[in-house]
Amino acid sequence: MLGLKDLSCTFDVSAPFLTRLISRLPKQEVKAVSGVSFGVRRGETLALVGESGCGKSTLARLLAGLYKPTAGSIDFEGFVEKSSGSPDFERDIAGRLNMIFQDPYASLNPRMRIADIIAEPLETLHPDWTKEAVEKRVRESAELVRLPESALAKFPHQFSGGQRQRISIARALAARPEFLICDEPTSALDVSVQAQVLNLMKELQLEFGITYLFISHNLAVVHHMSDRVGVMYLGKLVELASRDDLFRNPKHPYSRMLLDAIPHLKETGKARTPVQGEVPSPLNPPSGCAFHPRCPRATEICRTTPPQFKGIDIVPGSAAPGSETARYCACHHPL
Ligand SMILES: Nc1ncnc2c1ncn2[C@@H]1O[C@H](COP(=O)(O)OP(=O)(O)OP(=O)(O)O)[C@@H](O)[C@H]1O
Ligand SMILES: [Mg+2]
Structure with missing residues (x-):
């Protein structure tokens, strides 16, 4: 379903040009991801593990089209992303490949109500949908992650970490993606809530046949999921x-x-x-x-x-x- 070939991503972390010139510093680059190749089959859960800073989140963002690769290519069901060209990858995969971010506190807009947060991707993807159709899908998605209907009118700060992560999952599921990249979806949660969210994700996989790329540094979680x-x-x-x-x-x-x-x-x-x-x-x-x-x-x-x-x-x-x-x-x- 998804194939990466020699995928690399390098960040330029040099000091500003003038500082560099005055203090004669060299250019500095971080090879956050270098030469990674693997494939993910439809319906499976592939986990990525490794210590902090090894490039897991960078790889996830590359796959979601949020960063451009410095070298190598990504092939998602025939849509190809390369370091040169293919400017539309992010648009091509929109709705089919989605991502849940590492930090449930930073990834929800504090000024938006939960209903609008979940509806936002739908409105971009399906501008032709009626307001009722969007609302229906928002309610269904909230139900899937067991958020009460009263939650929809509230703001993110009124929820705990576990509830926020469920909101993130509801948003990611709203467009019914086939592929979900989960970047440490539960590492900010305590153990009991973690188990709830993980089991929920497994249920959703059975129900919708979602393929997961699951990123974690917790090996017990990886063993449970992958x-x-x-x-x-x-x-x-x-x-x-x-x-x-x-x-x-x-x-x-x-x-x-x-x-x-x-x-x-x-x-x-x-x-x-x-x-x-x-x-x-x-x-x-x-x-x-x-x-x-x-x-x-x-x-x-x-x-x-x-x-x-x-x-x-x-x-x-x-x-x-x-x-x-x-x-x-x-x-x-x-x-
Ligand atoms: N936007 C950026 N600009 C510069 N360097 C970056 C950027 N994003 C990541 N890096 C660097 O790339 C490396 C990999 O970072 P990344 O966030 O992918 O690690 P990670 O495996 O997700 O770590 P963690 O388990 O802590 O989330 C780190 O050395 C980081 O400093
Ligand atoms: Mg990370």
Whole structure:
């Protein structure tokens, strides 16, 4: 349904031109996303995990057409976005691909009533709809996320975080999208509300057959929600596998490190390995494999040569490229 090829996004974060000239500073760039390729099948939930700053939100915004790629391409059901040309991608995908943003406090306009917030995308997408048709869809969408009808006349500040995130979901669902990008939809919520929102999202997937790209740094949430998981590190995808393969038998030492940090009910008392080291600055990424300074398996080749992101066969022939069990990993010494 969705395919990305060598997708990259670089931000220019240099000091202003004159300051740079006077203090003789070089130009500085952040490679927020670099060379990411993967595909998402219709009806599945693909999760993206990784530490803060690894480029998850940037990737989500690229897919939603909010940022332009610096290189590479995105193909959503035949609509292609490239660094050059295709100015209409955002318009082509409007209504079919939608996004729920990370921060439920910042993503709702405080001056608009809830009914208008949910109706806004509909009015842009379907200018020919009557007022009654829009109102009906707004009420249906609110009902889907179990917002009471009285909520529609209120303003965002009158709601709690969990309710706001449900409003965001109602807005994203109003146009009945086929593909929903969820950027940490529940990370601002407490655990019990988180469970409610996640289960609601699963129900909606069953009901409408929505495909999800689900971004989170919470591995328990990812395990609950996803069919396949991609692990990102410093702007790159380092491993892609089905959920069970990844959780049972990770191949990349970074995935292993993330999984080792999860508390385990059966192993209470056992010392857990904390995630070691810090994410290096994306302004100045390490040479070779970006993970090598933190990697217990690193050797000389890791310091010099960036590993390729390629398919790995665990049982020979079991994982044809593109099949559900295909696994990919970017590591010189996979586990
Ligand atoms: N508009 C921007 N201008 C400059 N740099 C940016 C911009 N947006 C993101 N970045 C940089 O790109 C990198 C990736 O940021 P991004 O927000 O995608 O991370 P993330 O994985 O979503 O993190 P988190 O888990 O904290 O949400 C960061 O180093 C960030 O500083
Ligand atoms: Mg983010």
